[in-house]
Ligand SMILES: Nc1nc2c(ncn2[C@@H]2O[C@H](COP(=O)(O)OP(=O)(O)O)[C@@H](O)[C@H]2O)c(=O)[nH]1
């Protein structure tokens with residue numbers, strides 16, 4: 001008997017929303033991706049879905065202010081949330097971001113998993129810490145994804161994971177090292193998707 005590994009067989013773009021305009025999505029389970037601008041959200045989505053063009057990888061950080069929705073295997077919605085923590089963003093926009101994230105985290109009954117992306121090379125910043133706090137407060141299942149793992153050696157990585165765990169107040173095993181470049185961590189991440197999402 002062979003056990004089939006969870007896989008994204010089909011992924012397609014559904015819609016872009018300009019805010020949290022109450023995307024209901026016919027009640028399908030949702031997985032959301034959050035993280036700083038430029039942390040590698042689009043690259044992760046493309047890598048998981050095996051489609052290099054699905055989520056546009058922008059070279060210009062901070063441009064995506066839209067919520068992008070993708071349909072996976074005709075069974076679940078992958079929600080690409082707007083990047084945060086970009087210095088040029090005004091205080092007003094940051095407040096909008098906070099309000100929107102909290103509405104989303106607390107107001108989406110179909111949200112089954114949060115993928116919280118942080119760069120493996122950097123200590124999580126103020127916005128990352130807020131995000132982690134809100135995810136916990138909303139009592140949502142989450143994985144902290146430490147992106148761009150290819151940029152560090154194995155030994156450096158271990159140290160980085162512990163530092164991230166400490167700063168965000170999560171356990172090291174709640175952090176998944178990931179590289180969109182080498183696809184390291186892809187299988188492990190897909191294996192963490194909740195039942196019925198793939
Ligand atoms: N070395 C490396 N670079 C990456 C990885 N993931 C993303 N990048 C680069 O980081 C930049 C931002 O990536 P992007 O996916 O657009 O980030 P987003 O703003 O969070 O959607 C791009 O130049 C990517 O090529 C990775 O796993 N390894």
Ligand SMILES: [Mg+2]
Nearest residue numbers: 041042058064
């Ligand atoms: Mg992006």
